[in-house]
Amino acid sequence: MRSDASAERGRAACLRTRGLRVRIGTLDVLDGVDLDLPATGRTVVIGPNGAGKSTLLLALHGLVAPSAGAVERGPRLALVFQRPVMLRRSVRANVEHALKVAGAPAAERRRRADAALDDVGLAYAAARPARALSGGEQQRLAIARAQALEPDCLLLDEPTSSLDPAAGAAVERHLLALSARGTGLVLTTHDLAQARRVAQHVVMMHRGRVVESGDAAGFFAAPRTEAARRFLAGEWLD
Numbered sequence: 224m225r226s227d228a229s230a231e232r233g234r235a236a237c238l239r240t241r242g243l244r245v246r247i248g249t250l251d252v253l254d255g256v257d258l259d260l261p262a263t264g265r266t267v268v269i270g271p272n273g274a275g276k277s278t279l280l281l282a283l284h285g286l287v288a289p290s291a292g293a294v295e296r297g298p299r300l301a302l303v304f305q306r307p308v309m310l311r312r313s314v315r316a317n318v319e320h321a322l323k324v325a326g327a328p329a330a331e332r333r334r335r336a337d338a339a340l341d342d343v344g345l346a347y348a349a350a351r352p353a354r355a356l357s358g359g360e361q362q363r364l365a366i367a368r369a370q371a372l373e374p375d376c377l378l379l380d381e382p383t384s385s386l387d388p389a390a391g392a393a394v395e396r397h398l399l400a401l402s403a404r405g406t407g408l409v410l411t412t413h414d415l416a417q418a419r420r421v422a423q424h425v426v427m428m429h430r431g432r433v434v435e436s437g438d439a440a441g442f443f444a445a446p447r448t449e450a451a452r453r454f455l456a457g458e459w460l461d
Contacts, residue, residue, distance in 0.1 A: 237262045238283055238376065238409070242292030245278055245431075252278045254431035255292070260424070262298040262376045262407045265399075267422035267439070269412060271460050274428040276411040277305070280378045283409070298375035298407065305381040307365035309353040314345060314364055317353045321368045339371035340364075343397055359390025366397065376407035384413065395421065415455065419443055427451050429460055 243256040253275045260266050260283075268276045281287040282294055284302045310317050318336035327335065340346050343363040348356060353364060362382060369377055382398070383391035395417065402408050412418050418425065422439035427450070435442065435451045446452050454460055 237297055239295040239297075240283070240292065241295075243279075243282060243289055243294060244291040245275075245282055245287055246290040251290075251431050253282065256431070256433055258426065258433060258436065260409060260426070263405065264407060264423045265402050265421055266407075266409045266424040266426060267412060267418045268409065268426045268428060269415065269418050269454070270428035270434070271454065272413075273430075275431040276428055277380050278431075279428065280380050280409065280411060284378055299373070300376050300378060301369035301372045301374035303362075303365050303369050303377065303379045303382055305384060307361060307368075309356070309361055309364070312353065313350050314353050314356065315340065315349040317364060318368045318371050322371055325372050327372075335371045335373075336367075339367040342370065343367045344393075357390070359386050359393060362386060362390070362394055363397065366394070370401065370406075374406065376409060377401065379408065379410040381411050381413065383417065427454065429454075 238258070238260040240256050240258045243253050244251055245253040256279065268279060270276055278287060280302065282289060283296070284300050285296070286302070310320060312320070315336050318339055319332045322332045322335055337346065337349065340349055343366055345360060345363055345367060348360065353361070356364060383394050386394065398408055399421070410421070424437070425439045425442040426436045427434045429450055435446060435448045442451070443455070446455060450460060
C-alpha cells in the first residue's frame, strides 16, 4: 500500500507534454503531442496500430528521449510492458531485484515484495522460477514488480492483450482495485470494450498525434471528431 505522502503527491501531480516529438529514423512516431493527463483516476489511450500509443508511454516514463518538446513528470511512475521480461530467478527475487535497482533499503525489500505478491494473488508462487509461470501469472508478477515501487501512477502497455479471457479479467479486476486505492493508471488498449469498462479519461491517437482527449463517458457517447467516430464504428483510418 502506498504511503500517505505518496498518495498526496499523486493527487497534486499530473503528466504533461508540450510539443512532444519522437523521431525514429525519418518517421515522427509522436508528432507534436500536447497532453495534460491526470495522475489519478484511469486514463485509457486508444487508436489504430502505429498510432504512437506505446511510444507515448515510453516517453512519459523517460525510456525514450524526446526529439523535440518536453515531458513534465510530477508523479512517481512505474511501467509495465506488454510482454514483460522475467529474470532467471524466483518470483520473489524478481520483485526484490526491482526494489534493489530502485534503491529501496535491503531491510524493506522482502516485506514489500511479499506484500505486492500477496496483493496480486501470487504469494503461493513466491519461491517458484518466474519463467515457469503461466502468461497470466507473469503479467500479474510484472504488475506486482511495478506496484512494489509504490508509484503514484502506473503506466501499462496493453496489459491484457496476450492473455486468455479469464487471466485478462483477473488483471483488469486488480487494476481497478489499485485505482480504487488511489494509484493512477494510464494504459493502452486495442480492446474498445475494455476501454469502455475501465476508462474515466480517454486519449485517442492517430499517426502520432492526439485526435481527441477528454471525459470517457462523453467521448464514447458523442465523439467530437470524424476520426474518433470512424474508429469507434470499426472503420479503417487512413
